Amino acid sequence: xxxxxxxxxxxxxxxxxxxxxxxxxxxxxxxxxxxxxxxxxxxxxxxxxxxxxxxxxxxxxxxxxxxxxxxxxxxxxxxxxxxxxxxxxxxxxxxxxxxxxxxxxxxxxxxxxxxxxxxxxxxxxxxxxxxxxxxxxxxxxxxxxxxxxxxxxxxxxxxxxxxxxxxxxxxxxxxxxxxxxxxxxxxxxxxxxxxxxxxxxxxxxxxxxxxxxxxxxxxxxxxxxxxxxxxxxxxxxxxxxxxxxxxxxxxxxxxxxxxxxxxxxxxxxxxxxxxxxxxxxxxxxxxxxxxxxxxxxxxxxxxxxxxxxxxxxxxxxxxxxxxxxxxxxxxxxxxxxxxxxxxxxxxxxxxxxxxxxxxxxxxxxxxxxxxxxxxxxxxxxxxxxxxxxxxxxxxxxxxx
Numbered sequence: 001x002x003x004x005x006x007x008x009x010x011x012x013x014x015x016x017x018x019x020x021x022x023x024x025x026x027x028x029x030x031x032x033x034x035x036x037x038x039x040x041x042x043x044x045x046x047x048x049x050x051x052x053x054x055x056x057x058x059x060x061x062x063x064x065x066x067x068x069x070x071x072x073x074x075x076x077x078x079x080x081x082x083x084x085x086x087x088x089x090x091x092x093x094x095x096x097x098x099x100x101x102x103x104x105x106x107x108x109x110x111x112x113x114x115x116x117x118x119x120x121x122x123x124x125x126x127x128x129x130x131x132x133x134x135x136x137x138x139x140x141x142x143x144x145x146x147x148x149x150x151x152x153x154x155x156x157x158x159x160x161x162x163x164x165x166x167x168x169x170x171x172x173x174x175x176x177x178x179x180x181x182x183x184x185x186x187x188x189x190x191x192x193x194x195x196x197x198x199x200x201x202x203x204x205x206x207x208x209x210x211x212x213x214x215x216x217x218x219x220x221x222x223x224x225x226x227x228x229x230x231x232x233x234x235x236x237x238x239x240x241x242x243x244x245x246x247x248x249x250x251x252x253x254x255x256x257x258x259x260x261x262x263x264x265x266x267x268x269x270x271x272x273x274x275x276x277x278x279x280x281x282x283x284x285x286x287x288x289x290x291x292x293x294x295x296x297x298x299x300x301x302x303x304x305x306x307x308x309x310x311x312x313x314x315x316x317x318x319x320x321x322x323x324x325x326x327x328x329x330x331x332x333x334x335x336x337x338x339x340x341x342x343x344x345x346x347x348x349x350x351x352x353x354x355x356x357x358x359x360x361x362x363x364x365x366x367x368x369x370x371x372x373x374x375x376x377x378x379x380x381x382x383x384x385x386x387x388x389x390x391x392x393x394x395x396x397x398x399x400x
């Protein structure tokens with residue numbers, strides 16, 4: 001088996017296959033990167049809230065009895081069953097797993113694009129707020145973003161940081177095309193997140209397809225443009241556009257509900273490279289588990305089939321007491337609680353990778369017991385804007 005990509009999905013496949021198939025399958029891991037670190041923890045770095053250490057991929061592969069090839073694959077030839085590298089070398093496969101991830105790019109000019117530029121750019125914004133150079137910050141979810149949770153974390157942890165500084169003049173805004181905050185998790189979780197935003201004094205603007213025509217200017221489509229000192233936005237994503245594989249117009253690979261690449265035999269894809277609607281590490285790991293189980297069974301192992309119903313897990317970092325959000329996709333009911341809903345309570349829920357990273361001390365994310373709950377009351381100017389049907393704030397509500 002050849003695995004292209006060494007992100008969450010790729011590493012989960014390798015670990016899952018070793019756990020289920022033992023030595024029945026020879027594994028080759030291919031990546032242009034020499035190291036892996038959990039990108040989901042980048043959001044915690046500016047606040048010293050958590051940390052992900054880099055893992056040497058060659059050492060990881062050797063530990064798992066796999067071969068590591070540090071190269072970039074540019075083409076797949078399904079008829080010849082080879083992956084072609086950028087230097088012309090070919091890697092033959094019996095089964096192929098494509099886990100290359102998506103390609104991130106800034107959604108707007110004139111903004112700090114979180115995840116595509118300087119990971120410490122937010123530190124500079126926080127310093128400007130502390131020194132009085134910045135009095136308003138907007139956090140913008142671009143239209144088409146399927147996983148907005150990191151931006152909610154940035155906004156909530158920024159609010160707590162401002163509170164800790166004793167600053168009472170800053171205004172924070174969160175602008176999203178969603179009709180409700182983190183609506184992908186369902187009603188219960190969305191209601192809990194709205195309460196967190198209200199308590200933190202973050203002005204929520206829903207149902208907004210934001211445009212940023214100039215520095216510090218956000219066109220919400222409702223009334224006058226919103227003007228702020230700084231803007232932080234999530235990036236947008238494109239697929240890997242890998243020749244030889246069926247893909248949509250944006251380069252995302254077509255897969256079925258079992259993570260098989262449509263129309264191809266013994267070719268699978270997992271994670272953000274696929275056309276699954278939600279790009280999220282935990283869902284990528286669940287796809288990877290399905291792939292590992294299927295390949296293990298094909299190799300003669302007695303591997304149980306994973307639960308076919310994907311479950312969305314999200315650990316929302318708030319800076320004071322995290323929230324664990326959970327929803328089975330396709331179901332309306334959701335959960336939101338300060339208590340862990342899975343173990344270990346990792347940032348990315350993954351059957352094999354999460355325990356591996358914790359055991360090897362490659363991730364540090366203190367539990368909520370180490371960050372006792374505090375009441376956040378940031379004395380900022382609180383505004384609520386949104387499209388039709390979005391309720392305004394109640395000045396008599398204690399949360400406001």
